Amino acid sequence: MWDYERKLMYPVKIKNPNPALAKMVIAQYGGPDGELGASxxxxxxxxxxxxSVTKGLLTDIGTEELAHLEMVGALVNQLTRGTNAKCVKESGFADYFINHSTGVYPANSNGSPFNAMAIAVSGDPITDLNEDLAAEQKARATYDNILRLSDDPDVNDVIKFLRAREIAHYQRFGEALRRVEEKLTDNNKFYMNK
Amino acid sequence: MFYPKADCCPFNTDEPTCTPIEESVSVNAQPMARKENMESSPDVNSQKELLEKIQEIGFAVVDLNLFLDTHPDCTQALELYTKLSSTLKSLKADYVAKYGPLCATDSDKNSPFAWVDDGHKWPWDI
Known part of the structure; x- marks a missing residue:
């Protein structure tokens, strides 16, 4: 089970509201390669x-992704604070605002709600770990795209932290995959059926 | 009104105080009834017993937490919450010392890292 700690994993303190940027960032809250799906x-x-090593790694990274989800939620919340009707209309945030006001809803930046179709659970460790490696790169690429379009240094600082974590996770998943593959050649090709 | 007022306890709506909570949650309650496993060693049984105790007190703490969220002024509930939280803390310390980590940070300094040691089963494998 889980315990909650009332702190963010990395500080989020945005000075300037920017609903247009919130709409881009929300892709990492409820989008196909976002933190909710990752967790x-x-x-x-x-x-x-x-x-036990692979079970532990997935437990620990899955838990860290929940902490990232909270950070992305904090970004969206702070970017949409103190906004007004004019700003909402001019920033392209109106279509989101009509349904959710400034609530933080798990959706992609085009408004599609979170969908578990974006994740796979195959029950096969080789398949799943390869999916995880791809997932980390897809999330890294999405953060790269946010950095290409955002000019807010407060937001970029947080995004760069999250992007670096995708790279760390990719490394660990690579090590876990190699470990599982080595076990498979270890006189027991049915190891994974244990 | 369906929801009880903030100053009264839902466990006994006749009384304006929170005393009935103490009666409904006993620190010394017996572990849940379980099947006797002839193959289990005494050590496995005592680990299971201690874990069940932690689950039992842990659940009481979670439930009291929710009650206190909406009844932050209830002194009796708070008293029981702090008492059970501290019982839970010492039960967990006892478990970790005897059987290994409950959280990754409980791992001892001996290599390899106890958190992912094959000897410590994950909760869905116990």
Whole structure:
């Protein structure tokens, strides 16, 4: 089970509201390569991993993704504070605002709600770990795109932290995959059926 | 009104105080009934017993937490919450010392990292 700590993993303190940027950032809250999907993917895949190391890694990264989800939620919340009707209309935020006001809803930047179709849980450790490697790169690429379009240094500082974590996770998943593959050649090709 | 007022306890709507909570949650309650497993060693049984105790007190703490969220002024509930929180803390410390980490940070300094040691089962494998 989980305990909650009332702190963000990395500080989020945005000075200037910017609903247009909030609409881009929300992709990492409820979009296909966002933090909600990441957490759900790893915390669901861990049950059928073949050893304690891989179960532990997926538990720990899945937990960290929940902390990232909270940070992205804080970004969206702070970017939409103190806004007004004119700003909402001019920033292209109106279509989101009509349904959610400034609530933080798990959706992609085009408004599509979170969908578990974006994640896979195959029950096969090789398949799942390869999916995880791809997922980390897709999230990194999305953060790169946010950095290309954002000119707010407060937001970029947070995005750069999250982007760096995708790279760290990719490294760890690579090590876990190599470990599982080595076990498979270890006189027991049915190791993963344990 | 369906929801009880902030100054009264939902466990006994006749009384304006929160005393009935103490009766409904006993620190010394017996562990949940379970099947006897002839193959289990005494050590496995005592680990299971301690874990069940932690789950039991842990649940009481979670439930009291929710009650206190909407009844922050209830002194009796707060008293029981702090008492059970401290019981939970010492039960967990006892468990960690005997059977290994509950949280990653509980791992001891001996290598390899106890958190991912094959000897410590994940909760869905116990």
């Amino acid at each position: 759900l993917r790893y915390l669901s895949q861990r049950f059928t991993m073949p050893d």
